[in-house]
Amino acid sequence: MKKLYLFTLVIFAIIFTGCGSEDDAQAVVIKDSKSFKELKKQGNKTYTLETTTGETIKLTVENDKLTSEDLKNKVVLINFWATWCPPCKEEIPMFNRVYEKYKDNFVIIGVLYEKNKDMKALAxxxxxxxxxxxxxxxxxxxxxxxxxFDDVKRVPESFLYGKDGKFLEKFVGLVDEQSLINHIENSLK
Structure with a gap:
């Protein structure tokens, strides 16, 4: 009975925790130890993110607080994702709906978690x-x-911050739409 329970638990964890297969990931996890050490040395918590449209988003995350002149007074969802990931694809329509409905008070930043992605294929x-x-x-x-960000290894993985920059919730796997909406609605009160 315990073996059946353990087997069921493992299958459930694989299904609901997001993508992580190295075959699919196309080297999402950095295997080159030198590169890994260089990344780890860069402990600076300020990030300068470049978007597909050529814009720059600068933000700092430290002690569970996000600060950014670019994102001031907005609920912010930072979503680590990849084009090859089925759950990532599944949540995009929901992200679009929520983003459009609350765009004055909410922003999603899709952080592409893929190596060597062809920009035309991404477009x-x-x-x-x-x-x-x-x-x-x-x-x-x-x-x-x-x-x-908590050593992200699987996608999708998302981090939600309130209008005041305080950390609200971490989502591993699909973002729960109702939870996301509740956080945004609560910020409007």
Whole structure:
């Protein structure tokens, strides 16, 4: 009975914790120990993110607080994702709906967690999924941020911050739409 319970628990964990297969990941986890050590040395908690549209988003995350002149007075969802990840694709329509509905008070930053992504293929993907929110593309900065954000290894993984910059919730796997909406609605009160 215990073996059946353990087997069921393992299957449940694999299904609901997001993508993580190295075959699919196309080297999401940095295997080169030198690169890993260089990323770890960069303990600076300020990030300069470059978007697909050429914009720059600068933010600092330290002690569970996000500060940014670019994101001031908005609820911020930082979403680590990849184009090859089925749950990542699944949550994009919901992100688009919530982003459009609350765009004056809410922003999503899609942090691309892929190595060597072809920019034309990314543009095609974003067009296909009608992505309405910014996506960051600087590979080195994205991976450094993922390392510093609780050592992200699976996607999707998301971090939600309130209008005051305080950390609200971490989502491993799909973001719960109702929870996200509740946080945004509570910030409007």
């Amino acid at each position: 095609d993907f974003m067009r296909e999924f009608n992505m309405k929110f910014p996506v960051t593309i600087n590979e080195q900065e994205n991976f450094r941020m993922a390392k510093n």
